[in-house]
Amino acid sequence: MWVNVGLSIAAILVILITHWIIKWRNPKCNGVLPPGSMGLPFIGETLHLLIPSYSLDLHPFIKNRIQRYGSVFRTSLAGRPVVISADPELNNYVLSQEGKLVELFYLDTFSKICKHEGESRTNEAGGVHKYVRSTFLSQFGAEMLREKLIPQIEDFVTKTLNSWSSQDSVEVKLASSLMVLNFSAKQMFSYDAEKSSFNLGEKYTRVRDGLFSFPINIPGTTYYKCQQDQKKVTDMLKDIFKEKRRDAKNISGENDCKEKNGGGDLLDRIIRDMEKENFLSEEFIVQLLYVGIAATFESVSVIVALAFLLLEDHPHALQEMIAEQEAVLNKKRSENSPNRRLNWDDYKSMTFTLQVINETLRLGNGAPGLLRKALKDIEVKGKGYTIPAGWSIMLVTSALHMNPNTFDDPLQFNPWRWKELESHIIPKNFMPFGGGTRQCAGAEYSRVFLSLFFHVLLTKYRWTIIKREKVARNPVIGFGKGVHIKFSHKE
Template sequence: MWTLLGLCLVAFLIIYITHWIMKWRNPKCNGVLPPGSMGFPLIGETLSLIIPSYSLDLHPFIKKRLQRYGSIFRTSLAGRPVVISADPDFNNFLFQQEGRSVELWYLDTFSKIFVHEGDSKTNAVGIVHKYVRSIFLNHFGAERLKEKLLPEIEGFVNKNLCSWSSQESVEVKHAGSVMVLNFSAKQMISYDAEKSADDLSERYTEVIEGLMSFPLNIPGTAYYNCIKHQKHVTAMLRDMLKERRSSPEIQHGDFLDQIANDMDKEKFLSEDFIVQLVFGGLFASFESISAVLALAFSLLAENPSVLEELTAEQEAILKNRENPNSSLTWDEYKSMTFTLQVINETLRLGNVAPGLLRRALKDIPVKGFTIPEGWTIMVVTSALQLNPNTFEDPLKFNPGRWKDLDSHSISKNFMPFGGGMRQCAGAEYSRVFMATFFHVLVTKYRWTTIKGARIARNPILGFGDGIHVKFSEKN
């Protein structure tokens, strides 16, 4: 009898597990799901996703599935069902559907770091999004850059390059991250890296290293360390905000001052929301620009003719000035045609944010398939920017290609700063910072690559660690 009971129990477990696996592999859908595989139960295809790629080409996880299934396919990442799209028309449609069919979304690790529990305002549209975009543009937009920031960026870059030239070599990705973070933090919270007892760059470095880990908050894990440093920075920002609120007569004229002053006028500006907003803004500046600069060093070293043309354009700016020692002007920045082409081409190949995430607020029909409500959608901008139908010989570093590309193709296939109403408010700031960096670099310094590195990245974040450069001042 016990043997029979045991056999029945085993049979029941087999039937239950088989049913559960079948249900996992074939999720419910009011229509036809896009083709693809859900991978293993619970972990899905996450392991294939997080393996770094050492090429400028599409990550193998994306490339293989695009070849097998087409431009839209399904998968599962970290236990969540995901539809991945490299279709330019559908991606453009999604960006226009913000707040209607889709909303901004994060994988669990990102969500726990950048979105306060129970606070959905980071994803909000309408008045909240309009305010957030407005305040960032007020401190980092074109008018602010033109009127105030451009000469400050030039001086800050020159100061950092001068410091780098006194060292045997510099790991440019990390050094660039520190430089950009320190300048951005000065504008946002009046942070002075030389006087502060807290090293923000070190904190953000630890956060970055835990971002693409499994969200296991156990001592010793990368995620635990990531959360620890995130909490430290947010606690520091919270204390700063409380201090500003308690002493409104002391004004610094920075981002935090303005948003603290606006708390009485805008009811959605909670303390938690402001802290997370500032934390996220600093994070964005820390990672993105430095990754592009690191890749640019590698690409320029491999393409001396491009470096020669870039240098000639920047030296011509100095020759055309009445005073060669005067600061860079806005008109001079706008005249940097080739430099901006170099930046665009590096952004295209770099794909610093190769995947943008949204969540379906309702069932979304697409090309005969249905994306179920609640599913995550990953817009793979890297696939668009490496599409040979738009960019001939897409893996070739060719800044000159931007002379012949039409604006329509660029708008649908080049999204280094996102798309639609969620396009990054710091896009112009990033371009100005990079252009100014190149201006100071090639007119005042020489540089030699001491140690190159392959560009390791995954579909969510781009990395360019390991490129060591020796700098020296020109005579």
């Protein structure tokens, strides 16, 4: 009898598990799901995405599925159902529906790391998002770059490269990430890396390393260490906020003067706005600063490291860049003005340098894609598919950048191609800083920083790559043990 009971229980378990697996592999949909596979229960196809690919081409996870299923397909990543799109029309449509059909979304690890106390509101559409964007543009946008930041960036880069030249070698991705982070943090909340006892760069580097780890909060895991460093950073930001707010209340006259002149750092501006914007709580402001710093440094550091490798492999491009930057320098020397600092017109005259930056951004777009969440069922026009409400959507910008119909011989580093591309083609097919209303407010700031970095580098320094590793996508771009470079002053 007990044997029969055991067999019956086993049979029931097999039926339940089989039913569950079938349900997992065939999700409900009020229409036709895009083709694809949901992979294993819970894990999905996450492990396939994390396998390193030693090429600037699309990650095999994406490329193989596009070849098999087409430009729109379904999968599951970290236990979540996802529709992945490499279709330009669908991508632009989704981006245009921000706050209507979709909302900003992060994978669980990033979401948990970037949410502190309470529910995140930095991804809200409407007034909050407009305020956040306009505030960052007020500190890092074209007007501030033109009026104030360009000479400051030039000085900061000059000081940084001088420091690098005193070392036997520099791992440029890490070093450049710290350079951009320290400058950006100074603009945001007057952080001084040389005077502060808190090593902000070190903490953010470890947090970055944990962004794509599994969210297992057990001592010893990468995610656990990431969480500990995240808490230390937010505690520091809270202390800075409280001190600045206290000073603003105690020295109201000076604060009024700053307000009239648009002075102070980003945090000063936000504190002044607390009286008229009800959503500006301490928790929100700390989170805003935390995410703002995280957004400033990683993409620039990847492009700096990749550019060194590409320019070494393409000496003709390097020579044209050097010639352009020396022409800018000679023009400044010929001016009668005692102030020979670079300005906005000098930046805009760096045509070929900007082409090199665009081409490096195209090849090295680090993020695997832009993430959104469907608020309602979305019909994919022309394909007959439906994206169910609640599903995540990954817009693969790197697939657009590697499309041979737009970029001839897409794996080839060819900065000259940007002379020929028609202006109406670029917005829909080139999105290194995102798109739609969520396009990064720091896009121009990043381009300016990179341009001024190369100006100082190519006019004042020589460099030699001491050690280089293969470029790897895992799923973001990495360089193994790094790109190590020796810098020296030109004679």
